[in-house]
Amino acid sequence: MLIKKPAEIKASEITDKSVYLQRRRFLGRASLLGIGLSASLPGRVLGQNRQALQFNKNQAYSTGEALTERGKITAYNNYYEFGTDKYSPAKRAHTLTTHPWSVTIEGEADKTGVFNLEDILKNRPLEERIYRLRCVEGWSMVIPWVGFPLGDLLREFAPNSKARFVEFTTLARASEMPGLSRPVLDWPYVEGLRIDEAMHPLTLLAVGLYGETLPNQNGAPLRLVAPWKYGFKSIKSIVKIRFTDQQPVSSWTRANAREYGFYSNVNPDVAHPRWSQKRERRIGDFLKRKTLMFNGYADQVASLYRGMDLKKYF
């Protein structure tokens, strides 16, 4: 895979004065309302304007490996709603309006409805977790995410006994997402987890990286991170979470079920039909390294798949 240098930040991407003033006004309002800074920044101004978050470092859930540079994490992306080229999301995702933002909770739960992101984040402690991210294409990064455990949020909606799976949906707003004009995937982007995977303490909903709010190209304002799975399971810019008794059909499985299964666990022993998954290139490194079973998280997650034939359930 060809790895280029991250695109340089253009002058046009630097905060202009009106946006800056809008942000100042918002911060004034936020402090009047007594809302914590970390939980209340509007994505419209924060998406492309870096805002510091308040969080605790979670060492127990973090790898000690060297971090991938911020500039690389935010310049080399997969976000097909903004084009299939790795450099397009960083150039184009500034068009995404991430405020106001709401998340619809549907399906097999006692509490459902439409919830403002600000309310979801209110009084919710954030933590930093340094996770490996392994893309199915054979590259990987080490990313300091800021977020909170997905399971903590899901439990608040009181899922019932039929809630065996959780389906996630990305925003599909053609006016702001130029990639939607091409039927590369069946939009909106959809992903799913088994309920025990969703409730697993490693599974994170991220709102930031490198101590700041998520850039749009990384999935602002809210994206999933399931670090033992290939990166495509980590769905960006989530607008809907549905509890269901049926295994969700993800966009990638719908596009090509032979190549992309439901589980998508990182597994060096199961090749993608078109390439091996035994090795990966850490972005920034010259030499490839061995890919680890479950992306190195086997101790924590292997028990979820005990007794399953991982060649069949790939």
Ligand code: MTE
């Ligand atoms: N989510 C949406 N909505 N659209 C996408 O195209 N790409 C996936 C995943 N989430 C994608 C998405 C893929 S293939 C990967 S590898 C990761 O996002 C990349 O996340 P990053 O750009 O933050 O590194």
